[in-house]
Amino acid sequence: MSATLEAGSWQYRALNALNPGLDHLSDGLIDLVEAGHPVVAGSADLKYSNGLVKFADVHPDRFLQFGISEQHMVSAAAGLATTGAMPFVATFASFLGLLCCEQIRMDVAYTKLPVRLIGHHTGIALGFYGTSHHATEDISTMRAIAGLTVVSPADGPQLRAAIRASAEWEQPIYFRISRGRDPRVYGDDVTFEFGRGIEHGYGADLTFIACGTLVHPALEAAEALRREGLSVGVVDMPTIKPLDEELVRLVAARSRIVVTAEEHNVLGGLGAAVAEVMAEHPSRARLVRHGIADEFSLIGPPTHLYRHYRLDTAGLVGVAKLALQ
Amino acid sequence: MVNPAATQPSTTSATSPPGSDDGTDRLGDRAAFIRTETIRLIEIAKVGHYSSVFSAAEIFAALYYDVMRIDPARPDWQDRDRFLMGKGHAAVGLYPVLGDLGYFPMGLLDGYAHLGSSFGDHPDMTKIPGIDFSSGSIGHALSNGVGMALGGRLAGRDFTVFVMLGDGEMQEGQVWEAALSAAHHRLDRVVAIVDRNGFQLDGGVDDVIGIEPLAEKWRAFGWHVVAVDGHDVGAVRQVLREAKQGPRTGIPTCIIANTVKGKGVSYMETEPGWHLGYLEPADGERAVAEILAARNGVGA
Structure with a gap:
C-alpha cells in the first residue's frame, strides 16, 4: 500500500473523526519539518492510534516503524539523536513510562540527548483494555529521572504549540498526551512556554x-x-x-x-x-x-x-x- | 589526525605470519598495552573487570589503531565511525586507547574511579571525549547503534557503527529486537562483534543460559555471520575491514570473535571467577611481566 492511500484509509478517517486532537501531534511535527528541523518520528505499531500516520503520509522518509519493540525504539531514538536528528517516538504511555523507563533513564536522560518521548492514551483513557494499558504511574516514574522534562498538554492546540516550542528546548522531554478527544481549551493561536503554568x-x-x-x-x-x-x-x-x-x-x-x-x-x-x-x-x-x-x-x-x-x-x-x- | 589506515583498501590476508611488517606487530603491542594499562587502572580502583578486557584487547586494538575512521581532534565529527560497548564493563580497557590516541591527556586516567572522576567502570559519553555512547545496562547498545545507522542514512553520511556485545548479553531480549530491526532496515553498516569468551558472572554462559547455536541465530535474524579467532589480531583486522568496506548488500554483519576470558594472564585464563576481581600489587606485577614477555617473543 502506498503512503498516499493511507491518509485516505478507513483507519485514518475513522480515527480522525473520533480523535481530532491527535491531528495536532502530526501537525506540530510537520510544522517543525517546514521550519527546517531534522525531525524523525517513530512509532511502535501504533501509527493509527497516535495519528502519526498523517505525518508518515506527508514525510514518509522521516517516519520510522519500529514494530512492537518499544524498548528498542527508545534506545534507537537516542542513537538517532547523536547524529543530529530530532527524534520523536510515540507509544502508549503505559509502555513508554514503565516498560521503557530504564531505556529512558540510561539512553535518553543520562546522555542528555534531545529525544522527545510521546506517551499517549494516558491515565484510564483506554478504558476496558485494562490495567496493562492504563498509565497512572508515568508522571511519577518520568519526573524522578534527572534532567527529564515532563509535559502534559491540556488539548490539541497546546500540544501542537508545545511541540513547536520544543525545538528550542535542549533537554529530553516526556510528553504525556491523551487520546485526542479532549475538548478544546485553547485556540489555534495558543503559544507554549516550558516551565510556566x-x-x-x-x-x-x-x-x-x-x-x-x-x-x-x-x-x-x-x-x-x-x-x-x-x-x-x-x-x-x-x-x-x-x-x-x-x-x-x-x-x-x-x-x-x-x-x-x-x-x-x-x-x-x-x-x-x-x-x-x-x-x-x-x-x-x-x-x-x-x-x-x-x-x-x-x-x-x-x-x-x-x-x-x-x-x-x-x-x-x-x-x-x-x-x- | 585522521587514521590513515582506515581509508586504505583492504589488502591484508586473514592469516598474518608473526613478525611480518604489515602492522600486526604494532596492533599486538597495543593489545598488550591495553592489558597492562587495565591492570594499572584497576590497581587504583581496587576492583574491576580484567578478564572482560583481556578477551577484547585485540578487537579494541584493531578497531582504534587501524579500521575505524576517526579523528581524535574532532570526537564529535559526524562522519566518523562509531564504537559502542554493550559490555560497558570493559571500558577500563578502552580509556587507555582513547588517551593514547589523544582524545584527552593520558594523565587524567590517574584519577580513575576517584570521587567525581569522568572515568568509571562504565563509559559516560557526556564526560569522556571519544566515547560514542554511554553504557552500563546490558542490552541497549545494539539499539543505540541501529539508531545511529538510521540517522546516518537520513543525513546521507557513510559511516560504520561497530557494536561490541558480550556473549552473556545474548540473553537480553532487547538485543534481538535490535537484530530484527537492523536486518529489516537493511543497515549494512552496522557491525555487531560478539566477544564469545564463554563466561559471565555466575559461570559459563552455556551453563547459565545457553546461547548456542549462536551463528545460526544471527543468520536466522537476517545477518551475515563471520567467525574469527579474536586473539589473532591480523584476522580480527581483516574481518573488521571487510565488514566496513565490503559491498553494500543491505545485510548487517555479525562477527563472532572466539576469545579467551582473561587472555594473556595464565591463571585468569583457567579461572572463570575472574570476571570481577582485584590483583594484589605483586600479582599485578607478575601479570604485567607475563603479558610483556609474550610480546617480546613475537618476531624473535
Whole structure:
C-alpha cells in the first residue's frame, strides 16, 4: 500500500473523526519539518492510534516503524539523536513510562540527548483494555529521572504549540498526551512556554491546579462553583517538571484550598509535585490531591470511568465542595 | 589526525605470519598495552573487570589503531565511525586507547574511579571525549547503534557503527529486537562483534543460559555471520575491514570473535571467577611481566 492511500484509509478517517486532537501531534511535527528541523518520528505499531500516520503520509522518509519493540525504539531514538536528528517516538504511555523507563533513564536522560518521548492514551483513557494499558504511574516514574522534562498538554492546540516550542528546548522531554478527544481549551493561536503554568481566574476560596485531560473539566467546575458565589480559579500546569513553583506558591498564598487534579495516581504525580512545594513553603492553604487513589482502575467506557473516579466536571465540583465544607 | 589506515583498501590476508611488517606487530603491542594499562587502572580502583578486557584487547586494538575512521581532534565529527560497548564493563580497557590516541591527556586516567572522576567502570559519553555512547545496562547498545545507522542514512553520511556485545548479553531480549530491526532496515553498516569468551558472572554462559547455536541465530535474524579467532589480531583486522568496506548488500554483519576470558594472564585464563576481581600489587606485577614477555617473543 502506498503512503498516499493511507491518509485516505478507513483507519485514518475513522480515527480522525473520533480523535481530532491527535491531528495536532502530526501537525506540530510537520510544522517543525517546514521550519527546517531534522525531525524523525517513530512509532511502535501504533501509527493509527497516535495519528502519526498523517505525518508518515506527508514525510514518509522521516517516519520510522519500529514494530512492537518499544524498548528498542527508545534506545534507537537516542542513537538517532547523536547524529543530529530530532527524534520523536510515540507509544502508549503505559509502555513508554514503565516498560521503557530504564531505556529512558540510561539512553535518553543520562546522555542528555534531545529525544522527545510521546506517551499517549494516558491515565484510564483506554478504558476496558485494562490495567496493562492504563498509565497512572508515568508522571511519577518520568519526573524522578534527572534532567527529564515532563509535559502534559491540556488539548490539541497546546500540544501542537508545545511541540513547536520544543525545538528550542535542549533537554529530553516526556510528553504525556491523551487520546485526542479532549475538548478544546485553547485556540489555534495558543503559544507554549516550558516551565510556566497558565492562570485562568483568581480563586480566593479555591484553586484547581490541573494538567492534561483534567484542565477542561476543572475550568467547567470552576465556572459552576463561581455561579454559586464562590471565588474559584484554575491553573493549567502543563509542565510538571520543571514545575512552576512560583505560581504554586502564589496560589497557595491567596487561596484557602488548593485542589490538584490529574488522571494519575495521587502518589508521585502532579499532586505530589505541588505538595512538595507547599510543604517546603508553608502557607495557610490546605491541599487536596485528587486523582486515582493508589489503586488499579476498574475497566469500562472511559466516560463512565471518569464519572466513577470523579474526574469529570461534576466530580470535581463534588471534590471542591467537600473540601470547602 | 585522521587514521590513515582506515581509508586504505583492504589488502591484508586473514592469516598474518608473526613478525611480518604489515602492522600486526604494532596492533599486538597495543593489545598488550591495553592489558597492562587495565591492570594499572584497576590497581587504583581496587576492583574491576580484567578478564572482560583481556578477551577484547585485540578487537579494541584493531578497531582504534587501524579500521575505524576517526579523528581524535574532532570526537564529535559526524562522519566518523562509531564504537559502542554493550559490555560497558570493559571500558577500563578502552580509556587507555582513547588517551593514547589523544582524545584527552593520558594523565587524567590517574584519577580513575576517584570521587567525581569522568572515568568509571562504565563509559559516560557526556564526560569522556571519544566515547560514542554511554553504557552500563546490558542490552541497549545494539539499539543505540541501529539508531545511529538510521540517522546516518537520513543525513546521507557513510559511516560504520561497530557494536561490541558480550556473549552473556545474548540473553537480553532487547538485543534481538535490535537484530530484527537492523536486518529489516537493511543497515549494512552496522557491525555487531560478539566477544564469545564463554563466561559471565555466575559461570559459563552455556551453563547459565545457553546461547548456542549462536551463528545460526544471527543468520536466522537476517545477518551475515563471520567467525574469527579474536586473539589473532591480523584476522580480527581483516574481518573488521571487510565488514566496513565490503559491498553494500543491505545485510548487517555479525562477527563472532572466539576469545579467551582473561587472555594473556595464565591463571585468569583457567579461572572463570575472574570476571570481577582485584590483583594484589605483586600479582599485578607478575601479570604485567607475563603479558610483556609474550610480546617480546613475537618476531624473535
